[in-house]
Amino acid sequence: MDELTIAMPKGRIFEEAYELLVGAGYDLPKELDDSRKLIVEAPNEKFRFILAKPMDVPTYVEHGVADIGIAGKDVLLEHDRDVHELLDLGISECYIATAGLPDTEMDEVTPRIATKYPAVASHYYRSKGEQVEIIELNGSIELAPLIGLSDRIVDIVSTGRTLKDNGLVEYEKIADITSRLIANPVSYRLKQQRITELVDKLREQVGR
């Protein structure tokens, strides 16, 4: 049996994905995530997990250093990596939306958008026929309209709580987001049997 290298985001997605794998009947060690190790083995299943930053998972998979991975659709949309998107795992559900201060119009001359997802934001406004200026931030995006840096933000919304607490309202929804099982195109061919089996087992779990 070929060893499968799986790139996983740390944190909440990891826990949900872990539950899915265990539910699908895979025999994984009890505590995988609570060490500082970056590579952990599940010898019984010949799995090797690489624990990575969510944004980096598609990069590892594209270069083939991980055979498969679990990545949010937001990251896949933003980076457009050459990977196969095999299955919607239905976990970590949220969506990408535009938001801003209530009852405001965007600046007519140079509308400015603050976001962690410059490619998604730029693509969205271009498809609407609007030319905007993108300002890339790394976190606390909600600050931008509050302190006059931008007219709108493009960001992930899960409960809407953060927006509300900061007096912002949602304007348009851009895309639904869930976590996806992705594969390297070469691994998909060379380890097709193992990967298809995994997809089928997980699909059953997701369907429940």
Next chain:
Amino acid sequence: MTIEMFEKPLGMRDDFPLIAKQKADLKKQGTQLIERAGYELLQTPTLEYYETIGKISAISDDALFKLLDSQGKTLVLRPDMTSPIARVAASKLLREKMPIRLGYYSNVFRAQKREGGRPAEFEQMGVELIGDDSLYADAEVISLAWDILKELGVGSARIVIGHTRLLELILADFGLDAEQSGKVRELFVAKNGVGVEQLAKELPIAEGKLASFLKLMQATTVADWKHWINEENEEQRELYRDMERLEGLLGRNGLGDAITFDISFSSHMTYYTGLVFEFYGVGSGFPLGSGGRYDGLMEQFGLQVGATGFGLRVDRLLESVTAEKAEQPHTLILFDEQSEQHAFDEAQQIRNAGNRVTLQYAPAVKALESFTALFTEVIRGEELRNG
């Protein structure tokens, strides 16, 4: 930002001696097999017109290196080899000799916009068989590519084969128009299973056929394909029979176990009209090469003939080739003023015997120990002088 003296443009690489040597060996092995199979090697220009090769090559516009000639016409650094060879083959000189077999080993250029890890200039090695639309031509090029992969020692190599036209017909049978089937194929190219499932909900596919549609991406043998073949459609029946025959031909050449027949397999190269295929091997995270039938491309050069071929990426082959080569003997002769003549004679003798010698004036070497460590044998001048 100022450019530092050591910097190279994004994606450009130096081949240090070891890599250069590996490439030279690989070129020798590969082109030898290509020539033995009856193909003639050729070279085409590095610069081509944007209007012709640039557009026909089907390489995305922002991956082309463009420049202007002295008349202001846009030129490109050649982004692939198939279209220049199609141009050559369509020229008067070769038209009468069809079918023609042409092979190449050349560098091609594709600009990189993202981070490192991908070269913007790389060598490709391949063949084009032009003027033969029979199945034997397809089987010949696939088998030749396979022989090269085996000869180079690529581990667990695999071939995936699809058929553009047959897929088009099958998608039409599901009731899809050209635009819809184009969308589906785009998702198939990326093997985006999630995207296909989502799109399927919007497509006019009959309720009872949905499961069958979603199974398209799972076929692995020609027998699996039968499920979608409409026996009443003559073209489908013919093409399916062709696939069965191709499977037989390739099986006879010993490729049977290495092939996945995937009906959903498509290429982003739009000029492929029939058979398409791709090669994979352990060690490289990217496909080793690809190919297919491109009768449509020849039409653009005004020629109604069949053509098929493949190209292999040398940079990825190097990652995949596992066989370790035995170290070649390399002698160092260190001479000084007194032993110069003896050293020269000795070097000639060794070289005439077909071995490798470096002749070095000893006082010019600063770090003697690390320098001599590079060689398998060291002879000092005074040893030669003393007999």
